[in-house]
Amino acid sequence: MLNVDSVERGLVIDHIQAGKSMDIYRILELDKLDCSVAIIKNARSKKSGKKDIIKIEDKIDIDLDVLGFIDPNITVNIIDGGKIIQKKKLTLPDTVTNVAFCKNPRCITAVEQELPHVFKLVDRSKVTYRCIYCEQEYDSKK
Ligand SMILES: [Zn+2]
Numbered sequence: 001m002l003n004v005d006s007v008e009r010g011l012v013i014d015h016i017q018a019g020k021s022m023d024i025y026r027i028l029e030l031d032k033l034d035c036s037v038a039i040i041k042n043a044r045s046k047k048s049g050k051k052d053i054i055k056i057e058d059k060i061d062i063d064l065d066v067l068g069f070i071d072p073n074i075t076v077n078i079i080d081g082g083k084i085i086q087k088k089k090l091t092l093p094d095t096v097t098n099v100a101f102c103k104n105p106r107c108i109t110a111v112e113q114e115l116p117h118v119f120k121l122v123d124r125s126k127v128t129y130r131c132i133y134c135e136q137e138y139d140s141k142k
Helices: 021-027 064-070
Strands: 008-018 036-043 049-056 075-080 082-088 095-097 117-125 126-130
Touching: 021 036, 021 049, 036 126, 064 095, 064 126
Parallel strands: none
Antiparallel strands: 008 049, 008 075, 036 049, 075 082, 095 117, 117 126
């Protein structure tokens, strides 16, 4: 049972792969929020041993596509009155813009700096994303 008693109203981003919470904090630009944000690292998880959790004490809109791209196993709980009122399921988005960056030095995005970096889902079962310009595969491990 997720302990949400410290959050009265807001969001709890749960089941983050251990060690990934700072990446999510940075990508979702949570540093720009005025409300309190708590990061819990290496919380115990029955499923995967360890996990990270982010608690945000405000009902903000977060980009669920971006979270789904980072890890579709993450869950987002909406909290109101100290209780979970909604659990959002994440899915792999068809495209992501300026979340992943193409590392191919011959890609047009390396030359045309103003172009958005867009990756398209080409294989849902294998979770393969490719750059829409040069088809370079995105490798989340790098
Ligand atoms: Zn590219």
